[in-house]
Amino acid sequence: MLIAVCSLKGSPGVTTLATALGARWPGQENPIVVEVDPAGGDLMARFRLPDTPGLVSLAAAARGRGHADPNLIAQHTQLLPGGLRVVLGPVGAEQTRAALAVLASGPSSPLRRAADQPDTTVIADCGRVDPDSPAFPIIRSADAMLLVARPxxxxxxxxxxxxxxxxxxxxxxxxxxxxxxxxxxEVSQALQIPVMGRVPRDARGAAVLCGHGTGRRRPDKSMLGRAAAKIALNIYSHGHARTASHGTHAPHLRLAVPGEPISGASLQPLGPQTRNGATP
Known part of the structure; x- marks a missing residue:
């Protein structure tokens, strides 16, 4: 299964959410988080990891051998504390875009081929995205796209x-x-969007996922980790239902409900903002 995590504006915490989903993924599977943010990756600096293997070495291998090997991504991962597998994006945007020119080209990317293998989940951190993004083909091929935003x-x-x-x-x-x-x-009503989940502000939990945590605090003990676990379970359950039905009658994770066209004016009825941090 291939999951694309992205935003339409700003930096609301896409990398942190992608990492949290991987860390709290249900079952025995160990997902692979791949940084394909065209602006450059964050995990290398956060965890003080070497720059290779990673996205650049993956692109070089894909260019040399083609995109056919479904195990190619696994060969270019590093491990975060706790054992989560990641393909690190380079810090520089120019290097990242050059790698994506290889990895996102053609009818099937290495990410898609890896995700098509049984019991394999790839979580792509796509950063801020639009149709001109070099990561856009990866998003288009994903089984689920998580749009992340602050309310x-x-x-x-x-x-x-x-x-x-x-x-x-x-x-x-x-x-x-x-x-x-x-x-x-309020968000669901104003934008006619059913919200799949809400991740609370949790500086301590985020610090653990960013490599800055202290003590023995684990992702599964934080508010961030528990919220990510619920979202991951939802995606995981739908993905397995789709596989069981061969993609014909499985339930769909939907974003918007049919209705009137959505525009900026839809936000007007909300009135003053609340700061209650309400959860679903």
């Missing part, structure tokens, strides 16, 4: 303008809110 006026207005187009990017688009702001119900 604030500026981000929601931006999303409202791009939402209809974004729904065409994925077969299974999902919406995840990060932190305090408008309540989940």
């Amino acid at each position: 604030h006026d500026d981000e929601l207005a931006h999303i409202a303008l791009k939402l209809q187009a974004a729904q065409q990017w994925s077969r299974r688009p999902c919406f995840v809110l990060i932190g305090d702001g408008y309540s989940t119900a």
Whole structure:
């Protein structure tokens, strides 16, 4: 299964969520998180890891052998504390875009080929995305797309303008809110979007996932980790239901409900922002 995690504006915590999903993935499977953010990766610096193996070495191998080997990605991973497998993106945007020119080209990317293997999940950290992003082909081929946003006026207005187009990017688009702001119900009502999940602000939990945690605090003990676990279980369950039905009658993870066109004006009825950090 291939999951694309991205935002339409700003930096609401896409990398942290992608890492949290991988760390809290259900079952016995050990997913692979791949940094394909065109702006450059964060995990190398966060965890003070070497620059190879990673996305650049993966692209070089794909160029040399082609995209056919489904085990290619696993050969270019490093381990985070706790054992999560990651393919590190280079810090520089220029290097990342050059690697994506190889990895996202052609009818099937190495990420897609790896994700098509039994009991294999690839979580792609795509950063901020639009149709011009070099990571866009990876998003289009994903089994699920998580759109991440903070529930604030500026981000929601931006999303409202791009939402209809974004729904065409994925077969299974999902919406995840990060932190305090408008309540989940207000966002869902104003934008006509069922929100799949909400991740609370949890600086200590995020610090663990960013390599800055102290003591013995684990991701599964944090508010961030518990919220990520619920989202991961939802995606995992739908993915296995789709596989069991051979993709014909499995339930779909839907983003927006049919109705009136969504525009920036949809945000007007919300009124003053609340800071209650309400959860679903």
